[in-house]
Amino acid sequence: MPGTRGAVTPGPPILDVRGLRKSFGPLEVLKGIDLLVDPQELVFVIGPSGSGKSTLLRCCNRLEEPSSGHVWVDGVDILARATDINAVRRTIGMVFQSFNLYPHMTALGNVTLALRKVAGFARPEAETRGHVALERVDLAEKAAAYPNELSGGQQQRVAIARALALEPKIMLFDEPTSALDPELVGSVLAVMRNMRASGMTMVVVSHEMRFAREAADRVIFMDHGEIVEEGPPERIFGAPEEGRTRAFLASVFDR
């Protein structure tokens, strides 16, 4: 039932996706997605690999160019010709599976680059904000460290700080813990939990079902480029209505 909205905060949605389609050559990866995300909502997207979850996220900041449909972020039509996509992207934080930190810059350098070049802060102000962002991910003491001196969990938290520092309206997480050793996953999830508590709007593509169950406002199950089913986590995990959802959850929890 597309269009269902979580009841966290009334008001206009932060993310509004309508009829979104994306094809790579003859392969249609997204077959008409409708999705509304309210302010402060944490939406979890689950589904088998190849179901189009990542592509959906990447269409929301135009890292991937949608084939058709509409995407509004905080009221801005990001596909409109007149839209300055770089200005919009500043308001959409993205966290990647492989962290993608800049290896030639320190943690602070990673966090401050866009603050200086996109937000236009002078270096001292950018560094102040950078330190605040690193503090929020509990890495204040690693400001001078290079990425190769950090653990995977720490790298991912720096990547989160890099996005957070720009004070985005929404954060997109693309399998943020999939590349991490199991013992490092917790620190990243803890940061995400804090962000949720402080009111950040988040869309998370992930296989961390326990985290979804405990932290998500809404869970969306995607398969073959469509939203098959969505609802509160208790219902999706406890009493899924669709056969495909049940089959997927069974395969995940049987591991």
Place this chain on the structure above:
Amino acid sequence: MDAIIENFFNVPIMVKMFPFLLSGFWWTIKLCLLVVPLGIVSGLAVAMLYATHIRVLKWLVIIYVDFFRSFPPLVLLVFVYYGLPLVGLELPALISVVVAFMLNTSSYYGEIFRAGIESIPRGQWEAARSTGLTWLQTMVHVVVPQAARNVAPDLTSNTLEVMKFTALASVVSFPELLRQAQLAQGLTYNPTPLIMAAGMYLVLLWPIVRLLSRMERRMLAVR
């Protein structure tokens, strides 16, 4: 043994010809100071144009690079030096030599930078662009610094090649080191000045070899 000293290490000739060769040495240094930075900057520009993935630009760059890499630099030099004045373009000798060298070296530097830029994973681009950096900002602040580091050994050896390569200017009578050494050899009927020139090249290049390899090690250590 005496014949060797007489012909290659003739001290009186060395003393007599030293100021003459020194003037050539300065010209060689000036050539290097112009050709190397210009080659690096234009090579980087060529590689960046290629990386735009705009088809027309890409093809123009491929034609440019392929042409100047396969066109004999000697002929190019003669052509620019003697040919351009014939079509009414009178350039000072230094400028036409530098232009000819730049066309050649930029294509080599360009190929090196292209390989470096292509070695940077897509994720770096995506991370930078997702924070709102423009294509050019991403290139300048994220991609090129890493790319240059990845191809530093190739940049170093190409730079040394280019510096030795400036000796080619002797064919158009440009008074750089090799040209002056050849003149001195003619004047003295003795090849000692060539050995002197070799010594001067060594003095010029060897510290640079050391310096660059130290810089390379430092840059690799940072990663």
